[in-house]
Amino acid sequence: MRNVITFVEHKAGKTRKVTFELATEARRLADALGGKAQAVVLGEGASALAEQLKGYPLDLIGVSDDPEVDRFLLDPAIDYLEAVAKGAGPSVVLVPNTLQGRDVAGRLAARLGAGLTSDVTDIKVEGGRVGCVSPKLGGSTITTCAFKDAEYGVVTVRPNSFTAQAGGGGAEVVSLEKPGGKAYLMVVESDVEESSGELGLEEAPVVISGGRGLGGPEPFSTLLGPLAQALGGTVGASRAAADAGWVPYSLQIGQTGKTVSPPLYIAVGISGAIQHKVGMRSAGTIVAVNKDGAAPIADFADLLVVGDAFQIIPELTKLIREAQAVHA
Numbered sequence: 001m002r003n004v005i006t007f008v009e010h011k012a013g014k015t016r017k018v019t020f021e022l023a024t025e026a027r028r029l030a031d032a033l034g035g036k037a038q039a040v041v042l043g044e045g046a047s048a049l050a051e052q053l054k055g056y057p058l059d060l061i062g063v064s065d066d067p068e069v070d071r072f073l074l075d076p077a078i079d080y081l082e083a084v085a086k087g088a089g090p091s092v093v094l095v096p097n098t099l100q101g102r103d104v105a106g107r108l109a110a111r112l113g114a115g116l117t118s119d120v121t122d123i124k125v126e127g128g129r130v131g132c133v134s135p136k137l138g139g140s141t142i143t144t145c146a147f148k149d150a151e152y153g154v155v156t157v158r159p160n161s162f163t164a165q166a167g168g169g170g171a172e173v174v175s176l177e178k179p180g181g182k183a184y185l186m187v188v189e190s191d192v193e194e195s196s197g198e199l200g201l202e203e204a205p206v207v208i209s210g211g212r213g214l215g216g217p218e219p220f221s222t223l224l225g226p227l228a229q230a231l232g233g234t235v236g237a238s239r240a241a242a243d244a245g246w247v248p249y250s251l252q253i254g255q256t257g258k259t260v261s262p263p264l265y266i267a268v269g270i271s272g273a274i275q276h277k278v279g280m281r282s283a284g285t286i287v288a289v290n291k292d293g294a295a296p297i298a299d300f301a302d303l304l305v306v307g308d309a310f311q312i313i314p315e316l317t318k319l320i321r322e323a324q325a326v327h328a
């Protein structure tokens with residue numbers, strides 16, 4: 001394996017942060033393998049998105065605005081990706097670990113006779129071998145899987161596992177030729193919007209998470225909700241809160257939940273267990289509100305506010321709203 005190809009998931013040219021994370025990681029991997037970093041953007045809005053991707057350190061961006069990609073279910077996209085991969089030769093293909101990405105990855109791996117590793121949170125290259133790190137069995141085991149003697153490897157990468165870094169652009173944009181002799185049967189009749197919960201948490205600029213210290217479900221809406229609203233953020237949770245049934249598991253952050261990387265993360269009544277930390281440690285600034293000044297979160301929070309969340313959070317929300325009113 002030498003080259004690295006990243007599949008760009010988007011909707012009419014609008015993409016998620018993970019696209020830029022994968023573009024950045026593709027460069028690092030390609031350099032380690034001595035190959036090229038490419039991206040493949042398909043469907044309506046692809047050309048415009050390719051222009052945006054030129055700000056990232058890729059060598060090549062393959063583009064097709066082919067309307068069939070959106071009209072038919074996945075098959076045209078897989079045909080394009082297969083053709084690009086076969087044209088590039090031995091490669092690692094990076095796909096976001098999303099609902100659509102997982103579908104793309106499985107089909108592509110079957111076409112290429114490739115190994116497939118899913119929900120990967122880190123990728124290492126040692127002696128020319130690609131090793132993919134991923135939590136398994138509900139996060140109780142962390143595995144590293146290498147592609148044994150395979151020409152191609154397909155990897156689904158958990159969003160927020162890598163940091164996107166613009167720069168070093170100048171990628172060549174090439175128009176992809178439409179794979180010939182194909183007929184598609186599965187027409188997309190309508191589109192259902194993904195619930196904002198899943199998207200919101202992983203993309204939000206501010207995440208305010210609550211833990212067991214909140215004592216029940218109500219404070220998630222009455223205490224954290226107003227603060228999230230004031231800061232333009234969203235609410236997350238620790239596993240203890242999700243296990244207690246106070247919030248849905250879709251809000252859980254950590255080893256067996258979501259990985260988030262917002263510029264600001266506020267942990268309220270969360271002790272900071274390692275399994276929680278791995279899901280938020282790459283946040284820009286970490287603020288913790290905890291009654292216990294010696295809670296483990298004190299070791300990695302940028303700011304620890306020691307005190308009762310039920311006094312601090314309403315006061316903080318009030319001050320933020322007042323400051324916003326002054327600057328409005």
Ligand SMILES: Cc1cc2nc3c(=O)[nH]c(=O)nc-3n(C[C@H](O)[C@H](O)[C@H](O)COP(=O)(O)OP(=O)(O)OC[C@H]3O[C@@H](n4cnc5c(N)ncnc54)[C@H](O)[C@@H]3O)c2cc1C
Binds near residue numbers: 210254255279307
């Ligand atoms: C295989 C495995 C996978 C796991 N995956 C995850 C995961 O994905 N995500 C995750 O979060 N956990 C995960 N866990 C669980 C993890 O080990 C911890 O048990 C969990 O994170 C603890 O949640 P917590 O911090 O909310 O609760 P606690 O550890 O009980 O902490 C509660 C905190 O609230 C503080 N507090 C109490 N009252 C107040 C108050 N009024 N104001 C302010 N502070 C207060 C306390 O001082 C305490 O620090 C996993 C565990 C295992 C074994």
